[in-house]
Amino acid sequence: MRDIKEFDLKELEKELLSLGLKAFHARQVFSWLYKKGVLDFNYMSDIPKGLRKGLLDKFYTLGFKLLKSLKSEDETQKILLEVKDGSYIEAVTIPAKARVTGCISSQVGCKYRCTFCASGLLGFKRNLTTGEMIEEVIYLKDIASDNRITHLVFMGTGEPMDNYANVIKAIRIINSSAGLNIGARRITVSTCGIIPGIERLSSEGLQLELSVSLHAANDDLRSKLMPVNRKYPLKELIKACKEYSSKTRRQVTFEYILIKGINSSLNDARDLVNLLKDFKLFKINLIPSNYIPEFKFKPADKKDADSFKECLLRNRINVTMRRERGEDINAACGQLRLNYAKN
Numbered sequence: 001m002r003d004i005k006e007f008d009l010k011e012l013e014k015e016l017l018s019l020g021l022k023a024f025h026a027r028q029v030f031s032w033l034y035k036k037g038v039l040d041f042n043y044m045s046d047i048p049k050g051l052r053k054g055l056l057d058k059f060y061t062l063g064f065k066l067l068k069s070l071k072s073e074d075e076t077q078k079i080l081l082e083v084k085d086g087s088y089i090e091a092v093t094i095p096a097k098a099r100v101t102g103c104i105s106s107q108v109g110c111k112y113r114c115t116f117c118a119s120g121l122l123g124f125k126r127n128l129t130t131g132e133m134i135e136e137v138i139y140l141k142d143i144a145s146d147n148r149i150t151h152l153v154f155m156g157t158g159e160p161m162d163n164y165a166n167v168i169k170a171i172r173i174i175n176s177s178a179g180l181n182i183g184a185r186r187i188t189v190s191t192c193g194i195i196p197g198i199e200r201l202s203s204e205g206l207q208l209e210l211s212v213s214l215h216a217a218n219d220d221l222r223s224k225l226m227p228v229n230r231k232y233p234l235k236e237l238i239k240a241c242k243e244y245s246s247k248t249r250r251q252v253t254f255e256y257i258l259i260k261g262i263n264s265s266l267n268d269a270r271d272l273v274n275l276l277k278d279f280k281l282f283k284i285n286l287i288p289s290n291y292i293p294e295f296k297f298k299p300a301d302k303k304d305a306d307s308f309k310e311c312l313l314r315n316r317i318n319v320t321m322r323r324e325r326g327e328d329i330n331a332a333c334g335q336l337r338l339n340y341a342k343n
């Protein structure tokens with residue numbers, strides 16, 4: 001049995017032809033799965049019954065078990081899913097005004113061991129498949145009001161650039177008009193700074209949003225917080241981001257969590273201004289860090305966070321401060337999975 005969501009439209013046409021169906025049946029299957037949200041071949045009424053049986057024998061549409069669904073007071077909703085091999089993954093919906101952002105995982109666990117992030121605590125297990133990432137979106141649509149996900153971010157567990165081929169294939173299916181039809185500009189790939197991934201992404205011909213988890217503006221501190229910085233240090237990372245923005249004409253977003261006593265002083269803010277001084281197309285998203293009991297880090301005080309932001313504003317940097325969402329349901333990266341895998 002194969003996961004039907006592994007196939008893009010062209011591949012499915014070929015596959016169905018080889019099974020004695022017609023190429024146009026692939027478009028019908030796509031429409032049931034991705035437009036009408038019908039995931040049972042038995043109900044795909046414009047496909048002749050005999051052929052539906054053929055599909056049932058060869059493919060499955062869904063492979064997850066929904067283990068837990070938690071809703072925050074602020075409407076953020078997080079789900080814990082068990083995938084086919086028994087691993088746990090998490091995905092989140094974050095409603096805000098006219099949009100509903102889906103946040104999905106790209107791997108089971110993570111290799112990168114950033115010191116503030118819960119995702120790497122249990123180590124890395126494996127890459128998620130294209131079909132599994134699409135399935136996360138299907139589950140998120142199911143819990144979203146009006147079954148609508150308008151924006152998608154690869155900010156759940158895992159490093160998307162480390163699972164590049166599967167992530168890009170999932171994005172192409174999610175983005176395609178025959179598929180889930182979420183615009184490329186509404187899809188964000190977030191990376192801890194894997195330079196070859198950023199370079200590849202800039203050549204895909206897709207207008208994706210690139211988000212880079214920066215969190216420190218000098219190499220000493222960044223290498224301490226994010227060991228990946230030893231391999232891909234700041235100067236080269238920023239150069240790759242500049243190239244991404246000039247090639248795609250898209251603004252790059254730098255994520256910067258503000259951790260008390262670590263990276264949130266005025267000196268740190270000045271370092272950040274300096275690091276980005278001749279970069280044009282970017283913005284900074286400041287995040288009050290989530291408190292994770294496993295780590296000693298605490299969120300910066302509001303006063304320090306505000307002065308940090310003021311310093312960037314004075315230097316005409318486009319900066320936003322993300323509101324904390326879903327804290328009451330452990331919505332920070334990897335927290336829910338961590339709690340379950342421990343118990």
Ligand code: SAH
Nearest residue numbers: 116117155158159190191192213255289290
């Ligand atoms: N590996 C990718 C995507 C997953 S992490 C990346 O590094 O970008 C998604 C975002 O959550 C990153 O910006 C990450 O740095 C941030 N994050 C991790 N732990 C956090 C915490 N404790 N509080 C706030 N943000 C956190």
